[in-house]
Amino acid sequence: MNDLVARVRxxxxxxxxxxxxxxxxxxxxxxxxxxxxxxxxxxxxxRGASAATRRTCGRSWTSARKRARRTARRRGCSRS
Incomplete structure (x- = not known):
């Protein structure tokens, strides 16, 4: 970790x-x-490529979907 900090500095x-x-x-x-x-x-x-792994991308999308659903429920737009 110290090596990383030194390179940044x-x-x-x-x-x-x-x-x-x-x-x-x-x-x-x-x-x-x-x-x-x-x-x-x-x-x-x-351009157009991603440095993130599939797992990271999947977690990001899952998290975004969950937030979108919560927001929709708060606004009364739930599909359930």
């Missing part, structure tokens, strides 16, 4: 310097992405 000046351009572009700069990937903190994924 090393990148902070670079990421801070790239923040303004990232905000303008509304995405991470190429330089920031390369630095994160080189440090082993970020694995770039091609």
């Amino acid at each position: 090393e990148l902070r000046p670079l990421l801070t310097a790239e923040a303004a351009q990232g905000e303008t572009d509304r995405r991470l700069t190429d330089k920031a992405v390369r630095a994160l990937a080189d440090a082993g903190l970020f694995r770039p994924v091609r």
Whole structure:
């Protein structure tokens, strides 16, 4: 864990310097992405692909469905 924290601290000046351009572009700069990937903190994924496992995606969808059902019941829109 300490190694991870050290790598993040090393990148902070670079990421801070790239923040303004990232905000303008509304995405991470190429330089920031390369630095994160080189440090082993970020694995770039091609557009349309997911870095999450099937299990993680499944849990996310299940959680979202449960929240949607609860909201519907609170608003009186239940299908039961």
